[in-house]
Amino acid sequence: MASAATKHFIRQRFTAMVQVPLTVWLVISVITMIGATRVEMLEWVSTWWVAALLVTWFLSVPLHMSIGIGDIIDDYIHKKGSRSALSLLNSIYALAIGVVGVFAVIAIAFIA
C-alpha cells in the first residue's frame, strides 16, 4: 500500500502524463478553429468525444495544479497552521475550477 507521500508523487506524474497529449490536442484544435462562429464552436464542444476529452482535461488540470501549488506550500510555508490553511484554500480553489469547467462543458453538450 502506497504511503500518502508516494500516492501524491504518483498522482503528480499521472496527471502530467495525461495532460501532455490532451493539451497538445486542445491547443491544435483551438488554433484550427480560429475564425469559427459561436455556433460552430458550440457544436464542436457538443461532440461526444470532444466533450469527454474536455471533461478529462478539466479534471486533470486542477488536480495537477493543486498538487503543484501544494508542493510550493510544503516547500515554503513552515508554520503548520498556515500550511494547513493554505493547503485547504488550494484544494477549494482547484475544486472550484474543476467543477466550473466540467459544468461548462456539460452545459454546452446537453443544454446549449
Added chain:
Amino acid sequence: MVELTLPRNSKISGEGKKYEGKAGDSAEMRTVNIYRYDPDSGQNPRVDSYKIDVNGISMVLDLLIKVKSDLDPTVAFRRSCREGVCGSCAFNINGKNGLACTTGLDELGSGDINIYPLPHMPVVKDLVTDLTKFYEQHAAIQPFLQSDDVPEEEHLQSPEDREHLDGLYECILCASCSTACPSYWWNGNKKAEGQEDQEYLGPAALLQAHRWIKDSRDDKTDERLAQLDDTFKLYRCHTIMNCVQVCPKGLNPAAAISEIKRMLVERSGQKVT
C-alpha cells in the same frame, strides 16, 4: 513563513581589508576575494581582497595556502588530503560549490577569484562551516551494512552486484551537492522551528541511502525504503539538478533520488510508465 531576511550578523557590510603581495619580475598578479567572518568579534562579515602572485600555482587550495602563509595567517579554512578524497576543502568558488584542491585556476577565467563558504550553512569562522546537521542526516540513513547473514569470514558479492554501487560509493561527503540545493536551503534544517521531523535529507544523504539500498549484501532494503517514504525526507527533491552540476566527483545524486522514488512506486504495487 520562510525566512526572507538574513539572520543578524550575516549580511556582508563595510569595506574589507586589502592586502598586496610582492610582485617579482615574472609575477602573475591576481586578486582573490575571500569571505571573512569571526563570530567572536560581533561584527558583520566582510570580504577581504588579496592581490597575490599566482605564478606556479595551479589549484585554488594552493592559492589559499599561499594567501595564508604569505599575506594573512588569520584566514581560516579546512583542508587535508589536497587530492579530492577527503572532502574538507569544499567552498563556493566563483559562485559554484566545489573542492578547492581539484578546482584549477585555469577554470576560473581571468578575473577576480571569489571564495565564500558553502551556501546556507552556519559559519564557524571565515570559510569553515558547521556541518553538524549534514552529518546527522547522513547518520539518519544508517550508512552501514545490515545483514541477517552471519558469514564465517566476510560478506561476498559478485562483480555484477558490485558494479551496481559504481557512481554511489565514491561520495566523499564534501557537502557541495546538498548546500547547492535550494530545497535543502529551505527544508534541510528546521531545528529552530521545532520541525526536525519535517526536514529534507538532502542529495548527499539520499545518494548514500541509495548506495545501501542497492547493496546486494544488505537485507534491510524494505526498511530503508520505508524510512525514506516521506513528503519531506525524500519528496522535497524537485530535480533541480544543482547537485549534479556541482559534484566534484562527477556523481549524480538526482538520478539516485529518482531511482529511490521509482522503487517506492514499485513497492507500493503500482508502476511508473
